[in-house]
Amino acid sequence: MKQTDTKTQILDVAQDLIQRLGVNGMSYKDISEAVGIRKASIHTHFPKKDDLLVALLDRYSDRFLRIVDGIVASSDTSEVKLRRYCGLFESTLSSGNQDKACLYAMLGAELATLNHPLVEEVRSFYQANTQRLAVMLNAGLEDGSFQFNGDVEAMASLIFGLLEGGMLVARVQGGSAGFHQTIEQLMQLIKC
Amino acid sequence: MKQTDTKTQILDVAQDLIQRLGVNGMSYKDISEAVGIRKASIHTHFPKKDDLLVALLDRYSDRFLRIVDGIVASSDTSEVKLRRYCGLFESTLSSGNQDKACLYAMLGAELATLNHPLVEEVRSFYQANTQRLAVMLNAGLEDGSFQFNGDVEAMASLIFGLLEGGMLVARVQGGSAGFHQTIEQLMQLIKC
DNA sequence: GTCTATATAGAGATAGAC
DNA sequence: GTCTATCTCTATATAGAC
Numbered sequence: 001m002k003q004t005d006t007k008t009q010i011l012d013v014a015q016d017l018i019q020r021l022g023v024n025g026m027s028y029k030d031i032s033e034a035v036g037i038r039k040a041s042i043h044t045h046f047p048k049k050d051d052l053l054v055a056l057l058d059r060y061s062d063r064f065l066r067i068v069d070g071i072v073a074s075s076d077t078s079e080v081k082l083r084r085y086c087g088l089f090e091s092t093l094s095s096g097n098q099d100k101a102c103l104y105a106m107l108g109a110e111l112a113t114l115n116h117p118l119v120e121e122v123r124s125f126y127q128a129n130t131q132r133l134a135v136m137l138n139a140g141l142e143d144g145s146f147q148f149n150g151d152v153e154a155m156a157s158l159i160f161g162l163l164e165g166g167m168l169v170a171r172v173q174g175g176s177a178g179f180h181q182t183i184e185q186l187m188q189l190i191k192c
Numbered sequence: 193m194k195q196t197d198t199k200t201q202i203l204d205v206a207q208d209l210i211q212r213l214g215v216n217g218m219s220y221k222d223i224s225e226a227v228g229i230r231k232a233s234i235h236t237h238f239p240k241k242d243d244l245l246v247a248l249l250d251r252y253s254d255r256f257l258r259i260v261d262g263i264v265a266s267s268d269t270s271e272v273k274l275r276r277y278c279g280l281f282e283s284t285l286s287s288g289n290q291d292k293a294c295l296y297a298m299l300g301a302e303l304a305t306l307n308h309p310l311v312e313e314v315r316s317f318y319q320a321n322t323q324r325l326a327v328m329l330n331a332g333l334e335d336g337s338f339q340f341n342g343d344v345e346a347m348a349s350l351i352f353g354l355l356e357g358g359m360l361v362a363r364v365q366g367g368s369a370g371f372h373q374t375i376e377q378l379m380q381l382i383k384c
Numbered sequence: 385g386t387c388t389a390t391a392t393a394g395a396g397a398t399a400g401a402c
Numbered sequence: 403g404t405c406t407a408t409c410t411c412t413a414t415a416t417a418g419a420c
Contacts, residue, residue: 006403024216025305027395041404043397098304105357108364109301112290113217126364150380157370158358158377162350165297165357169349172300173318178349185350188342189381198385219413233386235415387420394413402405 007045009035015056019092019100023053023110050115057121060103061128064088068132078140079191085136086183089163093179099171105164126164130156140190148190155190162186199237201227207248211284211292215245215302242307249313252295253320256280260324270332271383277328278375281355285371291363297356318356322348332382340382347382354378 004012013034017026028049032039046052071084092102104125111119133156140146148155162182170179196204205226209218220241224231238244263276284294296317303311325348332338340347354374362371 020304022214022216022302022305024214025302028397029394037403038405039396040398040406044403047397049396101301105360106301109293109298109360110214110217111364112212113214122364126361130365148381149383150377151373154373154377157361157365158354158374161358161361161374162354164361165359166350166353167357168297168301168360169318169353169356172303172314173322173349181343181346182350182353185342185346189340191341220415221412229385230387231414232388232416236385239415241414385420387418389417389419391416392414395411396409397411398409399407400405401407402403 006035006037006041010042010045010052011056011059014052015060015103016096016100018056018106019103020098022106024113050118053114053118054121056103057107057118057125061121061125064125065128065132068129072132072135078136078143078145079187081136082140082146083187085133086163086186089167090176090180090183093167093170094176099175101167101171102164105168108164109168126160130160133159137190146190159186198227198229198233202234202237202244203248203251206244207252207295208288208292210248210298211295212290214298216305242310245306245310246313248295249299249310249317253313253317256317257320257324260321264324264327270328270335270337271379273328274332275379277325278355278378281359282368282372282375285359285362286368291367293359293363294356297360300356301360318352322352325351329382338382351378 010031013031014026017030017034021030028039028042031042035042042052046055067088068085071081074081076084089102092100104122107114107118107122108126111122114122130153134152137146137152137155137159141152166182167179170176170182174181202223205223206218209222209226213222220231220234223234227234234244238247259280260277263273266273266276268276281294284292296314299306299310299314300318303314306314322345326344329338329344329347329351333344358374359371362368362374366373
């Protein structure tokens with residue numbers, strides 16, 4: 001059983017820290033202590049902090065969208081697809097012993113402190129998600145699983161904002177239980 | 193015409209910075225440059241950073257909830273009341289030349305980096321808002337302005353999460369135009 | 385109340401030995 | 403690839419002169 005290499009360990013730890021504390025609340029010192037190496041050694045793998053962040057965002061986005069595409073392409077009903085999609089955010093919040101937000105939710109909140117390439121990455125992730133949500137909603141409207149007033153694109157944005165933003169709010173109030181309740185309420189609103 | 197005293201200027205500038213950059217993205221240096229005094233002088237008014245943050249949160253919460261209570265107590269229809277409530281978040285996002293989030297949305301996102309007294313302040317603000325939202329929703333259900341499936345408390349949490357979180361997401365994508373569209377879509381979902 | 389000057393701690397980053 | 407040591411910059415905070 002091959003043990004995780006240092007580079008991957010750094011990414012794992014950095015991701016966990018950012019999901020809990022934010023980009024500006026996380027430091028190379030935090031990472032070094034959790035991984036068990038010295039600060040300087042991190043620079044061997046990621047010379048600048050932005051290099052680390054780019055690698056982190058790419059990895060997260062690839063993994064996440066791959067799962068989402070699997071859900072969209074599955075033979076599940078439209079309702080189950082949407083529930084599974086929301087479930088991705090729910091399980092993020094529940095993972096570990098601390099409340100973790102989506103990596104992109106944290107970066108979105110701190111957007112104004114990020115450098116240009118990172119800003120575009122965040123924007124692109126949001127765009128990719130609302131687009132896939134719109135596909136799921138359209139399918140559900142056509143097969144009669146969903147029913148709601150208003151526009152599909154607006155509804156997709158609303159759901160994405162609710163999921164990304166709602167998990168930040170949930171960490172303050174009811175935690176994962178409160179977040180689950182919010183998602184159930186959302187499903188009530190769009191079902192027939 | 194009395195000019196604003198230094199203490200108020202510090203609060204105003206600090207609030208603007210946090211709404212744009214977050215607590216961990218704002219510094220005494222930023223404040224001193226914007227106000228036009230030296231870093232050390234800020235400590236005369238607010239010895240520790242937490243003192244400044246507490247004063248900031250108190251002032252913001254007092255002002256905000258006072259307006260909300262005014263809306264709730266008004267003679268407006270339930271729909272207008274809810275629209276005016278959502279409008280508070282909309283005008284926050286549009287104010288100034290930069291996208292500003294609700295002060296409490298930023299602190300909520302960075303909650304895990306805050307000290308105990310501040311954490312409780314954030315929690316209390318969220319609680320106060322969802323409680324007032326529930327009152328507005330109940331009134332609307334009774335007079336027939338609103339209609340939706342599910343629980344009132346869950347709906348209040350959903351709306352608050354959508355507003356606080358949605359404005360963070362909106363700054364990444366469509367800005368205040370996108371946020372406005374999201375609020376319109378929300379109104380569509382709960383109207384008869 | 386504001387200033388200069390300084391203390392102390394932490395950040396990201398680099399050089400060079402092993 | 404990791405280490406020690408060091409650099410530079412910035413953070414919050416304090417002391418004491420004016």
